[in-house]
Amino acid sequence: MKMNGAEILMECMVREGVDTIFGYPGGAIMPVHDAMLKYPVHHILTRHEQGAAHAADGYARASGKVGVAVATSGPGATNLVTGIATAIMDSVPIVCITGQVAAHLIGGDAFQEVDVTGITLPITKHNYLITSADEIAQVVREAFHIARSGRPGPVLIDICKNAQLEEIEFEYPEGEFSLPGYHPPDHAPMEGLKKAIELIEAAERPVILAGHGVQMSGAMEELKMFATKTNTPVAMTLLGLGAIPASDPLSLGMMGMHGEAYANEAIQESDLLLAFGMRFDDRVTGLLSTYAPKAKKIHIEIDATEVHKNVTVDVPLMGDLKTVLSDLIPMLDEYDHEKWMTQIGEWKAETKERSIMSWHDDGKLYTAHAIRALWNATEGDSLVVTGVGQHQMWAAQYYEFEKPYKLLTSGGAGTMGYGIPAALGAWFADKESDVWLIDGDGSFQMTQAELSTLMQEGASVKIALMNNSFLGMVRQWQEFFFDKRYAATPISGPDFVKLAEAHGIPARRVTKPEEAMDAIKFAQETPGPVLIEFQVEMEEAVYPMVPAGAPLNEMLRRPIRK
Amino acid sequence: MENTIVALVEDKPGVLNRVASLFRRRNFNIKSLNVGRTETENVSRMTIVVDSEGVDARKVEANLYKLVNVIDVQDVTNQPAVHRDLALVKVSAKPEQRGEVASLASIFRGKIVDVAPDSVIVEITGTEDKIESLIELLRPLGILEMVRTGNVAMMRGDMSGKRYAPSQQ
Numbered sequence: 002m003k004m005n006g007a008e009i010l011m012e013c014m015v016r017e018g019v020d021t022i023f024g025y026p027g028g029a030i031m032p033v034h035d036a037m038l039k040y041p042v043h044h045i046l047t048r049h050e051q052g053a054a055h056a057a058d059g060y061a062r063a064s065g066k067v068g069v070a071v072a073t074s075g076p077g078a079t080n081l082v083t084g085i086a087t088a089i090m091d092s093v094p095i096v097c098i099t100g101q102v103a104a105h106l107i108g109g110d111a112f113q114e115v116d117v118t119g120i121t122l123p124i125t126k127h128n129y130l131i132t133s134a135d136e137i138a139q140v141v142r143e144a145f146h147i148a149r150s151g152r153p154g155p156v157l158i159d160i161c162k163n164a165q166l167e168e169i170e171f172e173y174p175e176g177e178f179s180l181p182g183y184h185p186p187d188h189a190p191m192e193g194l195k196k197a198i199e200l201i202e203a204a205e206r207p208v209i210l211a212g213h214g215v216q217m218s219g220a221m222e223e224l225k226m227f228a229t230k231t232n233t234p235v236a237m238t239l240l241g242l243g244a245i246p247a248s249d250p251l252s253l254g255m256m257g258m259h260g261e262a263y264a265n266e267a268i269q270e271s272d273l274l275l276a277f278g279m280r281f282d283d284r285v286t287g288l289l290s291t292y293a294p295k296a297k298k299i300h301i302e303i304d305a306t307e308v309h310k311n312v313t314v315d316v317p318l319m320g321d322l323k324t325v326l327s328d329l330i331p332m333l334d335e336y337d338h339e340k341w342m343t344q345i346g347e348w349k350a351e352t353k354e355r356s357i358m359s360w361h362d363d364g365k366l367y368t369a370h371a372i373r374a375l376w377n378a379t380e381g382d383s384l385v386v387t388g389v390g391q392h393q394m395w396a397a398q399y400y401e402f403e404k405p406y407k408l409l410t411s412g413g414a415g416t417m418g419y420g421i422p423a424a425l426g427a428w429f430a431d432k433e434s435d436v437w438l439i440d441g442d443g444s445f446q447m448t449q450a451e452l453s454t455l456m457q458e459g460a461s462v463k464i465a466l467m468n469n470s471f472l473g474m475v476r477q478w479q480e481f482f483f484d485k486r487y488a489a490t491p492i493s494g495p496d497f498v499k500l501a502e503a504h505g506i507p508a509r510r511v512t513k514p515e516e517a518m519d520a521i522k523f524a525q526e527t528p529g530p531v532l533i534e535f536q537v538e539m540e541e542a543v544y545p546m547v548p549a550g551a552p553l554n555e556m557l558r559r560p561i562r563k
Numbered sequence: 564m565e566n567t568i569v570a571l572v573e574d575k576p577g578v579l580n581r582v583a584s585l586f587r588r589r590n591f592n593i594k595s596l597n598v599g600r601t602e603t604e605n606v607s608r609m610t611i612v613v614d615s616e617g618v619d620a621r622k623v624e625a626n627l628y629k630l631v632n633v634i635d636v637q638d639v640t641n642q643p644a645v646h647r648d649l650a651l652v653k654v655s656a657k658p659e660q661r662g663e664v665a666s667l668a669s670i671f672r673g674k675i676v677d678v679a680p681d682s683v684i685v686e687i688t689g690t691e692d693k694i695e696s697l698i699e700l701l702r703p704l705g706i707l708e709m710v711r712t713g714n715v716a717m718m719r720g721d722m723s724g725k726r727y728a729p730s731q732q
């Protein structure tokens with residue numbers, strides 16, 4: 002059949018399972034938007050291409066499918082960059098399609114020509130430049146395969162305008178394709194498994210470090226079996242939250258800079274760390290030279306470049322986490338580690354005393370309380386999307402995640418502005434699901450233009466905006482490390498309630514703790530998007546905190562208050 | 564310290580850029596890099612000499628291997644391999660000095676491949692050490708220009724270098 006390149010692109014994407022596309026039109030991508038009309042796909046017009054990339058990311062994280070973002074050449078393509086960098090840091094499978102000037106114009110600085118494959122080279126898992134229509138089918142198949150397999154990540158396809166318009170005789174290439182240099186590992190060798198078993202047998206104070214890889218690989222059940230059989234506590238990274246239920250007795254909650262003190266203590270005292278699909282980011286290790294000094298380390302990881310990168314390990318097991326754990330579990334003996342669990346129990350009790358949750362009501366509205374109210378109202382079962390900052394850490398700490406795939410947050414990149422567009426994308430992954438965005442007033446204002454998109458699409462995203470009139474996390478660092486010199490962190494905003502209402506989004510303002518529940522109920526009962534602005538305490542700090550560059554167990558702790 | 568790494572890569576536009584970008588991004592230092600065709604169509608071969616002072620060469624190999632267009636990575640450092648570098652050295656030489664240059668070159672099995680009134684070009688092939696030695700001897704005469712291909716390497720017989728495999732970290 003005769004088809005043009007844009008139609009071939011759409012045909013191939015639909016065959017990859019694409020039915021939702023986030024994008025923005027422009028000269029160099031017009032044929033693609035035109036071809037979309039002939040296919041059963043829903044195109045969501047975001048208000049900025051960054052929003053399209055984050056929405057594709059949110060869609061991918063929530064659905065487990067590949068998210069797709071489409072943009073025109075030049076500024077359209079460069080606007081995707083932050084979203085792509087966010088996706089690669091968190092291993093999120095997205096495919097970005099960008100228009101490019103006609104092939105014969107490349108290199109000539111034509112109107113809206115930007116070298117987007119060059120720009121995105123270090124922030125994509127792989128990228129492609131297509132100059133003729135006959136390349137499209139092969140590239141699309143490879144791109145989706147690369148994006149979703151192995152350690153997932155963003156792939157970008159830059160398509161010249163002439164290739165989009167060129168008409169060729171087209172037949173879908175069924176069958177295998179060859180990527181001679183791409184072989185993600187699956188099983189780890191037996192030799193390594195045996196060494197791991199030896200270390201596990203010898204361990205008295207083991208800790209599992211569960212990262213994003215647990216959920217990416219779908220290894221929640223295997224993790225649970227492993228932890229239960231060996232009675233090993235599980236600390237999670239920010240993106241690992243939900244790997245095992247927060248209420249599980251073996252859960253140590255989050256580790257790292259704002260992790261639970263007992264999780265960090267346990268890691269520092271451990272004699273065996275079992276790192277499952279995590280990458281020893283500086284936010285979870287603290288000062289590397291003092292990190293878990295007594296521990297042997299086993300690292301199960303799909304990306305070989307992560308092994309020995311930050312922390313040299315004793316037994317690396319390269320492979321898919323679910324597969325490797327399935328191979329390992331039958332080889333395990335049972336252990337109780339009773340003394341170790343008792344010790345951890347003592348650390349836990351000490352933490353309870355310091356928790357903001359044990360404070361008596363002092364009439365002030367704290368973000369932690371608002372999040373807790375949200376947790377109660379949603380029975381801890383909502384999908385939670387966040388911005389970046391204090392509110393993000395409080396969401397991680399106080400919205401106790403019982404299930405996987407329920408927290409969407411920019412971890413590795415820490416991209417403010419991720420919230421609204423990612424929540425939009427997440428809602429499209431499952432329109433019946435309950436999606437709450439917990440955002441900060443700074444983060445919110447970075448991509449607030451996407452409120453229009455929420456409204457245009459009727460996307461039922463409930464927004465809990467934690468307004469502290471500060472870029473709170475930076476303010477906190479200024480408080481602790483810059484003698485309270487609040488440079489460039491006080492931030493004003495519009496009247497957020499009016500702003501929402503101007504978009505046709507119902508909104509409420511909460512200033513006292515006792516108003517929180519009502520407002521949340523209002524949001525739950527009102528169909529479509531709703532915004533609740535919580536005017537929270539301006540100068541509250543996230544505890545515990547491991548100062549950047551300090552050892553993991555040297556935490557600033559919340560002062561005990563009766 | 565340096566390591567010599569041989570990478571087979573798909574012969575596609577931009578692959579050299581991907582490799583170079585990777586070295587820059589991960590802060591690896593390239594001492595020399597040579598790219599050329601191989602016995603197989605659509606496959607190019609890179610010989611990369613990396614500065615492995617302070618960087619674990621395995622990290623370099625793992626990162627190279629991760630590139631989608633890289634098919635095979637071998638470390639041939641301290642392996643039974645033939646290493647060759649080729650240099651063209653333009654030496655300042657009046658007619659009466661040509662004999663001296665020619666005899667120096669011939670000690671190293673180099674040869675004069677171009678003669679001009681005031682200079683000659685010496686071609687020499689060999690290990691990097693051997694080339695360095697000749698260059699040192701030619702230097703007092705005045706080196707006007709020099710170009711080197713950078714090291715290329717090939718394992719002897721049917722041996723292979725330490726082939727990178729993710730499972731053997």
Ligand SMILES: Cc1ncc(C[n+]2csc(CCOP(=O)(O)OP(=O)(O)O)c2C)c(N)n1
Binds near residue numbers: 469
């Ligand atoms: C795009 C971007 N710019 C700057 C930063 C640095 N930064 C990290 S947290 C933060 C403050 C966030 O403020 P807000 O969204 O209001 O959240 P809060 O910390 O007050 O909860 C800033 C500026 C960032 N992470 N991302």
